[in-house]
Amino acid sequence: MRLHTLRIEAFGPFADVETIDFDSVGADGLFLLHGQTGAGKTTILDAIAFALYGAVPGARTESKRFLSDHAREGAIPRVTLEASVKGRRFRIVRNPEYDRPKKRGDGSVKEKAKAVLTWLEPDGTPGRGENLARIEEIADTVRDLLGMSKDQFFQVVLLPQGEFAKFLRASNEEREKLLESLFETKRFGSVEAWFADRRKEAEARLDRARQCVDVVLGKITHAAGIEDEPDGNPRDWIEQLRDFLCQRVKTAAASLDQTATAFDQAQHRLDGVRVHAERQLRFRDAESALSKLTAGEALRRDLATELHRARRAKPFETADRDLMRFQQAADDAVLEMKLAVDELTVLNGGAAVAEALSWPAQACDDTNLQEAVTSWTEESGGLTKLCERADEADRLERDISRLDEALATIDDERTQLVTELDGIPAKKGRLDQDIDEAVAAEARIEGLRTGIHQLKKTRSAAHELPGVSEALIDAQDALIRARSNHLESRERLVALRELRIAGMAGELANRLEAGEPCAVCGSEIHPKPAPFAPTAVTQEDEQRAVDSEQLAADAFEAARVAVADLEKRAELLGGESGGRSLRDIDAELTEATASLAEAQRCVGQLGGLRSAREKLLGRARALEERISELSSKRAGLEERVDGLTTQLAELRATLDAARGEDTDVVSRKARLDALARAASHLHGTRGKAAAAVLRTEEHHAYLQSLAREAGFQSLTDARNAVRTVPWIADTEAALEDARDRKVRAQAVLDDPLVRDAANQPTANVEAAETDVAEARAALESAVREHAQAQRANDGVISLAGDLESALEDLGPAEERYAQLSLLSEVIAGRGQNTRRMSLRSYVLAARLEEVAVAASARLRIMSGGRYEFIHSDAAGPRGLRGGLGLDIRDDYTGVVRSAKTLSGGETFMASLSLALGLADVVTSEAGGMMLDTLFIDEGFGTLDSDTLDAVMGVLDELRAGGRVVGIVSHVDEMRQRIPCRLHVVKTRTGSHVRSSVTALPEAPVG
The missing domain is CATH 1.10.287 (Helix Hairpins)
Incomplete structure (x- = not known):
């Protein structure tokens, strides 16, 4: 694979568009990527990985924050990569998922990730072939082209020296995890799983056979009523058990006959003892009841006297309740009168009238109240017309307020229209942008339809x-x-x-x-x-x-x-x-x-958007006309407000002269009306209170005479004698019940059979019941023992055949499980496998040995022939897995030692050699595809000058084979050795990439 160009837009620390021409900067086969810490060197490598796989190495992919914080508002993060693989050139454009501001309103919306793969001719012009727009299809295509997953690519193309330093010092289990991610070993794991599954099946069959035997043995032990299962041969055990159960049945039958006879005798004795005990109990209960009744004679005499007084006081109870009701009515009437006085007192001008009244009432009080009511009523009537003019003043104020509201409404509408008119240019710009987006969407529809058709086919199979x-x-x-x-x-x-x-x-x-x-x-x-x-x-x-x-x-x-x-x-x-x-x-x-x-x-929406743009322009013209119309209407309303304000001022002056000390005319009239009502109400409550007090005094005198006629000393004595109807009824019933109980107790004591039983010794029922219970328990135990013995004997006989059948099925199952268990343990790296290597670990060990050979060739050059890798397949300490050991042989001493003993610079050389060796083996696994572009991360600062020369010699060999090697380093000496450089510059507004080629100084002569 060879990289040609990389274009980064609003991605990571890069705010603007940055373009890297790898064909130019890598023309010499070696270039340096340098810059300040945090400038964005690693982001360039992330951008390459993201373009190909939609992810970046390590934990950085979890944050998903790819949009640059320095980018302008509305910028779209995008990575574009052109590369060639196996003679095919392509361009991948990827947009990550990011949040963009909403086009309308506040907040943001999440834009989904997008990707497009375009096939190109070798010269970079559009080529033939179906372009791809689905992320899943692009991922499959990239994997087929490169022959490796994203984890393999991150490991062998973006060589992270720190990770390989950890690999050198890792345990066998940690090395196994990395190697499994790089080499395809699933088929060997499937073999392990196949044997493990067969072992589980055999174990399940063996468990079922054993369970069958255990179930039958459990049934036999349950039927026999024992807990212990056989320790030796089950066949010998069941024969002994059958002999034992037969003898048990005979013994239980003899015991059952003896216990039945003893139970009958004990039951007969118990019946006689119970009759004697019942008569003795009746005698004791009658004696106790008669004694208690004799002790309560004095109390019952007092109750009889109290009952007689309650009957005489019965007529007085109703009249006394009437007195309490009359007293409550008088108290309520006096309270109502006092409230009426308070109501008149709190009113302005009413306190003087209320204070002139007296209680009990005098003849002049009613005259004074009537005169006050007349005076207040006449004055209130004279203010009626002025109150009507007060309503006219309120109407004028409301008219002025409505006109002010109309003026405010005109001002608000005019402000809104001006604001809307000012916002039309921005809306027009957004419509233009939406029209551009709709045109771009039209070009994507065909690719999306093809992808949906393919997905529907897959869904039909899974539905x-x-x-x-x-x-x-x-x-x-x-x-x-x-x-x-x-x-x-x-x-x-x-x-x-x-x-x-x-x-x-x-x-x-x-x-x-x-x-x-x-x-x-x-x-x-x-x-x-x-x-x-x-x-x-x-x-x-x-x-x-x-x-x-x-x-x-x-x-x-x-x-x-x-x-x-x-x-x-x-x-x-x-x-x-x-x-x-x-x-x-x-x-x-x-x-x-x-x-x-x-x-x-x-x-x-394209046609609608264009129509909306025309409507928006028409709206702007209409807004300008409406603003002019509102300005004319406002001038006329202001003139009407001035005239109404003058009229209101004249009316207010007349009303202020008539209100006196009150706030306004209406308030003065309301106060006078309230005074008249309060005085009239007080006059009525005074008469009602006087009548209620007189009625109460008359009924009290009547009640005293009624108490004397009933034979009581006073009114209080009569009230104390009153009792409730339930109490009278309960007391009568209690006295009658006491007389009845005394008669019944005496009748029991006069019974000759009861007296005869009382003169005899106390009957011991508990002893007789104990004898019967013991006899019954012995009988039930004998019955259970006989039934259990018979059931156990019959059950064991019926289950003997099932046990023999289950034992015949157990043997073959044990033999097959033993064979499969041994094989699966060896394949899984356990049991007789002395190296503790599973089949998958064995394959990974072979791959690691290839990596060690390839890496040793480079390590010997870098170390001047001193070091080489040694692969070890020995088992680990304390029974841990073996096969993935990796040590260092020191040619100076001939000693094989751990990689953990290397110095910092030696560890870097070993890590770099291991990374390059691993890259060679992985590419060989991927079909021998040549990786024309490699990136090597930091670590050169740990090397001295001579060692750095040796490392650079190895890198020269890489580029001599046609590869382009990019080195990421802060070391100043690397800038002096490598003329082709990419310099990442960090600024406050975002990072930038600058490429340069500097001529190296010639070596001194002589």
Whole structure:
């Protein structure tokens, strides 16, 4: 690959357009890129990387801030690169994503990244071939041309010495990450993954076989009621278990007969003790109740007396409530009168009238109030016409205010029109810019349509995949449920069989007939047949469970087949869609569709924009006419305002003379009306208060006479005797209940059976119940033990065949897993792999060995034959992976030592040699494509003069092969050695690039 020209616009620190002609500056094969720190040397390399890949090396690509802070407003960041690869010349123009100001209003909008690839003839003129405008197509084309990814390009074309210094000192794991990014090793990783998958499958099959054995053993131990599984041979263990369970059944049957007899005897004794204890308890309860009733006789007598007083005070209660109501009404009337006095007092001129009144009322008070009301009413009537003229003054003020508002409206409209007229030139400029953009969009439409058509084809293949994936998940869930349902059906079947076997004796006994021989023992006499429980499991119940288990098994198999079919369909769809998700494809299609719609929208607006421009010019003429019309209208309104102002002043003088001490005539009339109303209201409240007080005093005298008639000493004594109706009812009921309880207690004490039981010793019910509980527990334990022993024996017999079948399947699964486990461990760098190298690491080690050979050739030249790289495939310390070791051989001492022991200058030489060697190997991997342009980063300042000569000799070899080498350095001596230079100059308004060619001084003669 050879670079020809680079054009940078508003990118990074470069505010203006900067153009670099690599054909000219690299004509000698070697040029220097220098400048102050922060000037933008690295930005030039970033611009090359961005043009090709749309990204820059390292963490700088994460910020996405490419628009220059020094650029003028509205500038568009852009990078243009012309280069040749494999005899084909092309030009790439890229615009990064950036924020631009809105065309209308405040704020900004985000412009999306854009790119265009144009094919050129060798001389730089437009060539043949389809030009590309989709970012994804350009990325694929660049990768095909260069044969390397962006990470490989950043590593082998933009040689970062600092990164290779880290590579020298890195561990095997860190070296592996870099080498994997540069060399294609996915197929070897696929081999590792294939073996790992086969191992997992074999392990899964072995786990299933072991699980099957464990499940059967678990069922046997569960059926037998034991916890320990066999330590040795399961076959010997189950035979011993069967012998043990048979003996256990016989022992449990004998114990069951003994405990049943003991329980019957204990239950009979308990019934007699309970009857005796109940009679003794009744006697004690009756004695206690009679004692309590005797102790409360005095209290009940007091309650009876209080009840009698409450009945006599009952008529007094209603009259007393009436007195309280009359008193409250009198208090309210007096309060209302006081409020009326306060209302009159606060009014201007009313305080003197209010203070002349007295309470209790006198005869002259009403006369004084009536005279005051008459005086205020007459004066208010004389001010009515003047109030009407006050309204006329307000109307004049409103007219003047409306005219002022009209003048302000005219001024505002005129100001807006002038502002709009002043802004028309800027609007016209924006319309001109939009017209230019619409014309440019028209040229992009055809390329966008082609890209959308291709995306729709890809989307069609991926559209079905999500539905199939969801169906697969549902089918997998259904498979889990079917498996669980099958297991539950089998467990129900086993449980029903166990229950039927446990009740088989009753089932057989139910079929016996008198005089007919028994099907088990042959006897015609049946002295004690086993009982047949109505809830026992029958043969029909067992058959239904068998049918249910078979249906569950069929459903499980159908679910498994459905999952397998959907997995195959999902894999096929994934391949057809290229592994891309529908979401990514839809996002690209949406973006492309939006771009096409935006371009079509711009083109569609072209006619409207041109029409809008003509309308804008017509609007300017209309604005000028309207401004002139508003100026004439304003002069007429100003003349009307002057006449109304004079008329208002004369009217205000008349009204001021009549208002007196009040603020205006209306306020004076309102005050006089308020005084008259307040005085009238006070007159009414005084009469109402006097009547309420008189009624209260009369009712109080009546209530005192009523209390004396009822036999009470005073009004207070009668009030204290009053009780509520619920209290009277509750007290009567309590006294009656006490009499009833006393009669019932005496009747119990007179019962001869109760008296006889009370004279005997206390019955010990707890001891008898304890005996019955112990006998019942012993009986239940014997029943459980017998049933458990029988179930365990029957269950182990039925599961012995399943265990034998599971053991026969386990052997082949263990043998296959052992083979695959050994192979996968070796391929993954574990187990018997003594070098701890995986297959992928082995391939990377071979590539690293090639890099070491290529780098050693240059390192020997740079170091004067002293150093060379030594590749090591030994395992790392403490069992770490091996194969990626890289050391230095010192020819002066013959010692192989770590690269970490090199000095700063030696590390630079080793890093540069390693970078160049790696570039040779990577380009060989990429098909042997020649990288005609290389860039080497900082590091020359660590070299002495002789070493620098050796390094420059290696660089001369590079350019002798037709390459162009760009060196980025601050070292002054490099400027003296390299005549072709690019100088990046930093200024306050942005950086600039200057190219120069200086003749080198001739070497001194002699």
